[in-house]
Amino acid sequence: MTELPARQPLLPDRMQQGDFFLCDIFDAAPKADMAGMEHPIFSISTKPDRNLRRYENGSNFVEITPSVKGIATVHDRDVLIYCISQLIAALNAGRDVSPTLRFSAHDMLKATNRMVGGDGYNRLRAALQRLAGTRIETNIVTGGTEELDGFGLIDDYRIVRESREGRMQELEVTLSRWVFSAIQAREVLTLSRDYFRLRKPLERRLYEIARKHCGAKREWKIGLVKLKAKCGSSSTDREFRRLLGKIIDEDQAHGHMPDYAIRMDEEGKNVLFISRGSVPVPVEDMFEGPLPSHAHEDARSAAPGWDPRYLEQEWRRWCGIEEIEPKHPGRHYIKFCESWFTKRGRPG
The missing domain is CATH 1.10.10 (Arc Repressor Mutant, subunit A)
Known part of the structure; x- marks a missing residue:
């Protein structure tokens, strides 16, 4: 007769999951995605903004559709900044990351200089609702990917644990592919803590x-x-x-x-x-990633008349100034050369 396995005295820990990133870096430098800094995705209104909005800049466009709660605000963006900061710090430390993050609501409020209390938690809940409800359509590329379908700033969120008083303790947030692609491509900039x-x-x-x-x-x-x-x-x-x-x-x-x-x-x-001179760019911060062997030849076609080695140095310096670490350096370099030639034409 086959013996049944002994039943464990404890129930399985249903909180253990391998598909989320645990936010545990308490001094992560604040960082924001460049696409969100470049374009007016977040509302600056102090009242609920329920107006459909479209912004165009050259060939780029972004259309923002609010939910009944209104468009996500600049202050709601704190949640994304916290998530982005945690993931970039983890990538810099060589850790694996995931678009789903679990974090302490208290830690997030403290890191973003918010009040910790009943009103602070209520405001955080409202921010999550607006971030999930705001829908975006755009042709702006992040991480080399163009998302033409509508998407939210976060795909979903859930309150994992609440205190006996009903205050949230732990949260789980899943970032949209658009935001996560920017993180993976390190298309982010460091912000002042102020x-x-x-x-x-x-x-x-x-x-x-x-x-x-x-x-x-x-x-x-x-x-x-x-x-x-x-x-x-x-x-x-x-x-x-x-x-x-x-x-x-x-x-x-x-x-x-x-x-x-x-x-x-x-x-x-x-x-x-x-x-004010408080954003220094040391020479050693120039991007040093490798280029494919055919990059200079492609650059000659992208920017006729220009020395591809000179353009490479300008590109590496520009990446350092803008704190960009391209996921696909070869393509990024050629795109830079094309833009350089469009603005300046042939040398001389």
């Missing part, structure tokens, strides 16, 4: 834009109307100028904007972002 101290949604959006476009350069200029569009503002030009002017006045008085000072010309038509 980003989480900025009170106004517009201030956060301005910092994101400056961090993406000014980077480590001395300064960067943009027209007011174009800046308003990149911010995703629905205000009139006059009202946007007033709101921006108030932030500029406060920055001149207190220097509170991280990494960049903001100024406007006398006519109020152009905005200048000036680096």
